[in-house]
Amino acid sequence: MKKAFFITSFCLLGLVSITSSCSGSKTENKEQKAAEQYQCPMKCTEEISDKPGKCSVCEMDLEKINNS
Ligand SMILES: [Zn+2]
Numbered sequence: 001m002k003k004a005f006f007i008t009s010f011c012l013l014g015l016v017s018i019t020s021s022c023s024g025s026k027t028e029n030k031e032q033k034a035a036e037q038y039q040c041p042m043k044c045t046e047e048i049s050d051k052p053g054k055c056s057v058c059e060m061d062l063e064k065i066n067n068s
Contacts, residue, residue, distance in 0.1 A: 038062035 039048050040055035041063040047055075053062050 037065050039065050 035050050037048050037050060038052050039062060040058065040060055042055070042058055042060060044055055044057035048065070049062055052064075054060065055062060
């Protein structure tokens with residue numbers, strides 16, 4: 001009886017860790033794939049940069065934006 005319980009919990013643990021590691025790596029890949037985008041916090045221009053920098057209009061530091 002006890003043995004069966006241990007086997008079941010081990011199976012469940014394995015299943016949970018496999019599922020969580022799978023979904024974890026999936027989201028990681030997604031984040032790595034999505035390019036970082038930066039835009040002026042005041043949005044003076046529609047201009048979006050793929051790297052940090054300064055706004056050409058107000059010279060403020062560009063803010064990182066999320067597309068999702
Ligand atoms: Zn600006």
